[in-house]
Amino acid sequence: MTAVEAPAVDPVRAAELARIGLSWQPSGQAALRGPLLRLAEECDRAFTTLAGIWQAEEERHPASLPARRLQRVGYLRSFPHQATxxxxxxxxxxxxxxxxxxxxxxxxxxxxxxxxxxxxxxxTPAACYHLFNDHLGETFDAPRYLTTRNTCFRHERYYVPLRRLSSFTMREVVCLGSGGEVADFLGHARAALDEFFDLVDLPLEWLTATDPFFRPQANPKYLMQRVQPVKHEATYGGDLAIASINRHHDHFGVNFDLTRGDEPAHSGCVAFGIERWLFAITDRHGTNPAGWPGLADAAAKVRSGLGGGRV
Incomplete structure (x- = not known):
């Protein structure tokens, strides 16, 4: 790929982030400690609280996936430029x-x-791949809600502290079910997130997006996503996606032999990029922890307002 120069980083902002716990490597990796680490953990507590709306089951997975399993959905042909x-x-x-x-x-x-x-x-390129892989061949007699967090790895043309990393933390909530069940899940998830964003005073705009395919104009999957959008990103500041809602239809169900009753299972996910949340919160509310919103409390309020259980 053609080299792209990274955007300039504000040295004052970089110094402030370092003061509250960011160590940055030019390779695109970040280490966290102190207040910034505590904020990252509170972000994840908030996201798992939101996952509790659907009583999503927590899973933990390793750092990598078998290439032959990942290629069931054509990952290496679609994203060879990002694969690690x-x-x-x-x-x-x-x-x-x-x-x-x-x-x-x-x-x-x-x-x-x-x-x-x-x-x-x-x-791992995205946390949800493990969920489909680990449930290979299963049949569901009711919608299944799962959540997981993993360190994800993607090669990028440039890196920016907290905004674009080569390894980053992703929390996902996934629904496996019928097409209607997945659509209901994604609709409720977007409503819950809108309320959560409002409570933590984080102005975000939902934008239609596509996955970062290699040579997208030659990839039929990219063209299909343009014709029938399946990815919507909650975007901060006009250009930073910090969460996304994704509808997969039966793509993973067919390729991982997942069924809902007698039909291939549909799936959808809600994804959160934790380091990007750190950027957005410290940009919006400053680098003094006293000014940060109570993320976990806000998520609990959203969950309680939706009945405290599965919607």
Whole structure:
């Protein structure tokens, strides 16, 4: 891909974020501590509280997925520019000796690899993929609501602190059911999020979006998303998506053999990018923790207002 220069970062803002707990690496990775880490954890508590509206079951998954499973939905052909792989040296002693006989690291800091073992794992690109993979072949006699959090990995053309990262934290809430059940879930989720955004005084605009396909104009999936939008992003400041609502139809149901009754299951998800929430909250409410809204309390109020249980 053509190199793109990263937008300039305000040094005053960068210093303020560092003061409250952000350590930034040019590779696009962020470390959190202190007030910013506590805010990240409160964000996640708020999102899991919202997931409780549907009594979503929590799951925990590893850092990577089998490439052959991920390719069931054509991920590697659609997003080769973003894929990040779990790689290691081939285990033969001759190969390891050749590695040790070399510089190990090049002058620029890159590992001086010799032969690599076959690559069979893709680092998690989105948290929800694990849910479809782990429930492979299951049949549901009622809508199923699941939630998970994972560190996700995507190669990007540039990185910006908290806004665009190579590894970031994603919380997702997923519904598996009939087409109507998924549509109801997504409609209620959007209403709940609108109320939540209002309570925490975060002005967001819902915009129609598409997934970041490679060479999108040549990809029929991108063209279909333009004709029949399935992705809507809650956008802060006109250009930063901090949450999204996604309707998959039966795409994952067909490819992961998931059924609702006698038909392929439909699915939909609500996704939150936690680091982007940190940017939006500190941009809107400042970097003094005393001025931050009570996210978990606001989420509890939304949940209570919807009856405290599944809608």
């Amino acid at each position: 792989f779990a790689a290691r040296l081939a285990p033969e002693e001759s190969n390891l000796d050749a590695f040790l006989d070399g510089p190990v690291l090049h002058q620029g800091g890159d590992v001086a690899v010799t032969e690599l073992a076959p690559i069979a794992q893709v680092l």
